[in-house]
Amino acid sequence: MATRVGAPVVEARELEGEVRLQGLTRRFGEVVALQDVALRIAPREVVAVVGPSGCGKSTLLELVCGLQEPSDGTVHAGRAVLMPQRDLLLPWLDARDNAALPLRLAGTNKSDARAQAHALLTELGLDGFEASRTWELSGGMRQRVAVARTLLSGAPILCLDEPFGALDAITRADAQTWLSAILHRTPRTVLLVTHDVEEAAVLADRVLVLSPRPGRIVADLAVDLPRTATGRDPTDARVVAVRARALEALRGAMA
Ligand SMILES: Nc1ncnc2c1ncn2[C@@H]1O[C@H](COP(=O)(O)OP(=O)(O)O)[C@@H](O)[C@H]1O
Numbered sequence: 557m558a559t560r561v562g563a564p565v566v567e568a569r570e571l572e573g574e575v576r577l578q579g580l581t582r583r584f585g586e587v588v589a590l591q592d593v594a595l596r597i598a599p600r601e602v603v604a605v606v607g608p609s610g611c612g613k614s615t616l617l618e619l620v621c622g623l624q625e626p627s628d629g630t631v632h633a634g635r636a637v638l639m640p641q642r643d644l645l646l647p648w649l650d651a652r653d654n655a656a657l658p659l660r661l662a663g664t665n666k667s668d669a670r671a672q673a674h675a676l677l678t679e680l681g682l683d684g685f686e687a688s689r690t691w692e693l694s695g696g697m698r699q700r701v702a703v704a705r706t707l708l709s710g711a712p713i714l715c716l717d718e719p720f721g722a723l724d725a726i727t728r729a730d731a732q733t734w735l736s737a738i739l740h741r742t743p744r745t746v747l748l749v750t751h752d753v754e755e756a757a758v759l760a761d762r763v764l765v766l767s768p769r770p771g772r773i774v775a776d777l778a779v780d781l782p783r784t785a786t787g788r789d790p791t792d793a794r795v796v797a798v799r800a801r802a803l804e805a806l807r808g809a810m811a
């Protein structure tokens with residue numbers, strides 16, 4: 557088949573990065589996890605999702621990735637991959653082969669897959685650690701490998717479920733910086749679940765606040781400040797304002 561170069565191809569690629577949810581409800585027996593969620597995410601938008609424990613955040617990501625079926629409503633999304641809450645690195649593979657796994661599964665030969673993984677790990681500050689086993693790596697390093705694996709899936713939509721939740725404050729700030737850098741260089745649509753409203757305001761273009769179960773969107777807050785290659789300054793007044801509004805919406809929803 558002939559390949560056409562130009563606008564139509566670009567347009568098709570952009571549509572792949574879009575997410576549209578309408579009337580989305582997910583029940584587990586009697587439990588309503590998510591209720592009537594409507595949402596449109598544009599290609600390359602970074603959207604943070606915050607909300608109390610059990611409000612359906614992980615369920616939302618699994619629905620977007622097609623790992624669960626809606627009880628009601630619809631999900632339209634391009635190919636989306638999930639980086640789950642538990643890190644699923646394989647202990648019998650080194651860092652590079654863990655990162656390269658989606659390329660290998662897609663049929664890329666071993667040396668090309670390893671070269672791509674090595675380049676990305678280097679960019680993520682892991683040069684020299686590519687042959688390390690996962691248990692030899694710190695928590696922050698493991699998350700770099702897990703993010704590298706997620707990026708190498710090539711999916712236009714990344715669903716990251718509390719990626720930095722287990723990291724200490726310094727490592728976490730560092731992780732926000734390298735994630736900002738990699739998204740600056742290779743933009744993707746991102747749905748990022750976090751329990752940290754500051755992290756949400758630092759990393760995302762929009763912050764969605766969910767109510768306690770059944771999870772509904774109670775606030776959709778735009779961060780009126782461009783993302784940068786190093787992440788936003790958490791002390792910038794506009795970041796602080798979004799953080800405050802997200803907290804207020806959370807408190808309001810829980811009252
Ligand atoms: N497979 C399942 N079977 C039954 N209940 C589930 C299942 N998955 C999630 N739930 C319930 O749905 C609700 C939302 O879960 P989850 O999406 O994991 O919340 P969050 O990620 O916001 O903490 C919770 O009450 C949870 O117990």
Ligand SMILES: [Mg+2]
Nearest residue numbers: 613614615641
């Ligand atoms: Mg969860």
